[in-house]
Amino acid sequence: MSHSEFVCVKAAPIFSHLPDDIIAQLVTISTHQKKYSAGSYIYEPDDDLSALFVVDSGQVDIFNVNDNGQELLLYSLTNHQMDIEASIFTDAKHHHFARAKVDSAICMIRRKDFQALLHRNTSLALKMLNTYGERLTALEQRQISLSLQNADERLVQYFEDLSAIRMSKTFHLDVTKKELAASLHITPETLSRLFNKLTRDGKIKLNKREVTLL
Numbered sequence: 001m002s003h004s005e006f007v008c009v010k011a012a013p014i015f016s017h018l019p020d021d022i023i024a025q026l027v028t029i030s031t032h033q034k035k036y037s038a039g040s041y042i043y044e045p046d047d048d049l050s051a052l053f054v055v056d057s058g059q060v061d062i063f064n065v066n067d068n069g070q071e072l073l074l075y076s077l078t079n080h081q082m083d084i085e086a087s088i089f090t091d092a093k094h095h096h097f098a099r100a101k102v103d104s105a106i107c108m109i110r111r112k113d114f115q116a117l118l119h120r121n122t123s124l125a126l127k128m129l130n131t132y133g134e135r136l137t138a139l140e141q142r143q144i145s146l147s148l149q150n151a152d153e154r155l156v157q158y159f160e161d162l163s164a165i166r167m168s169k170t171f172h173l174d175v176t177k178k179e180l181a182a183s184l185h186i187t188p189e190t191l192s193r194l195f196n197k198l199t200r201d202g203k204i205k206l207n208k209r210e211v212t213l214l
Contacts, residue, residue, distance in 0.1 A: 003032060003033055003056065005027045005030060005032050005107075006020075006023060006024065006027055008030070008032060008054060008056065008080075008107050009023055009026045009027050009030055009107075009109075010023050011054070011080050012052070012054055012082050012085075013082065013085075014052075014082070014085045014128075014131060015131075017131060018124075018127060018131070022121075022123075022124050022127065025117060025121065025124070026109065026114075026117070029109055029110070029113040029114060029116075029117055030107060030108065030109045031107065031108050031109075031110070032056070032107045033056055033105040033106075033107060034105065034106045034107070034108065035103070035104075035105055036058075036060075036100040036103070036104045036105075036106060037100065037103055038100055038101065038102050038103050038104075039099065039100065040099070040100050041097060041098065041099050041100075042060060042098040042099070042100065042106060043094045043097070043098045044094065044097050044098075045093070045094055045095055045096065045097065046093050046094065047093065047094045048091075048092075048093060048094075049087045049090065049091070049092045049093060049094055049111075050087065050110060050111050050112070051087055051088070051108040051109060051110045051111060052082065052083070052085055052087050052088045052108060052109050052111075052114075053082070053083050053106050053107065053108040054080060054081070054082045054083075054106070054107045054108070055077045055078060055079060055080065055081050055082075055083075055104060055105075055106060056079070056080070056104075056105040056106065056107050057079060057104060057105045058078075058079075058100060058101070058102050058103055058104025058105060059076055059077065059078050059100070059101040059102050059104060059174050060076065060077045060083070060098055060099065060100055060101065060104055060106070061073060061076050061077075061097075061098070061099050061101050061179075062074045062075050062076070062077065062083065062096050062097070062098050063096060063097050063099070064095075064096050064097070065097070072182060073175070073179045073182040073183055074096060074183060075183050076101070076174060076175045076179065076183070078174045083098065087111060088109060088111045088114045088115070089111075091111075151184065151186050151190060151194060152194050152197060152198065154184050155184060155191070155194050155198070156198070156203065158180075158183075158184065159204065159211060159213055160213065162211075163213055169212055169213045170210065170211070170212040170213075171210070171211060172209055172210050172211075173209040173210075173211060177191055177192070177195075202214055
């Protein structure tokens with residue numbers, strides 16, 4: 001399947017509401033389908049937060065390592081999911097690791113190129129300021145909501161978010177149950193009990209790693 005640079009940029013949530021003429025300008029500063037082999041790192045702690053990236057294909061795990069050397073999965077990115085949109089606005093450092101779990105292709109926009117475009121286009125600068133403000137407000141509300149949710153509500157929310165991304169009520173889990181448990185801050189045993197509970201309650205149908213929302 002051919003790769004559309006325009007569709008790729010337009011699919012990024014932070015750009016999705018921008019008019020096509022501005023998307024076309026963003027395409028001119030974007031890099032597409034850079035290859036990362038399984039096990040290679042996109043960034044590590046203290047690397048410059050220098051680019052927004054979107055996973056075009058494959059899977060990228062974002063994780064930390066604790067004092068005992070244990071890897072703690074924070075979240076995973078798969079097709080068309082985006083990492084750290086703040087990277088195009090702020091001059092900072094990464095605090096986590098990003099590693100390709102399988103052979104992956106990454107598309108990106110570098111901060112220096114994006115900010116140079118903003119300097120040349122005040123209309124884009126104002127639109128991006130408004131868009132970013134709206135997304136920060138939505139993120140704050142989501143964090144408040146998640147903090148009030150119990151474990152099974154967080155799991156259902158994860159499934160609903162994944163369903164929206166895949167545009168299907170049935171989808172494949174790209175992460176292992178152990179990785180999913182870590183990202184939800186629960187134990188694998190608790191996750192297994194939640195799978196069973198949601199199945200009994202008629203909220204999901206589970207076939208190995210395929211989930212259907214009912």
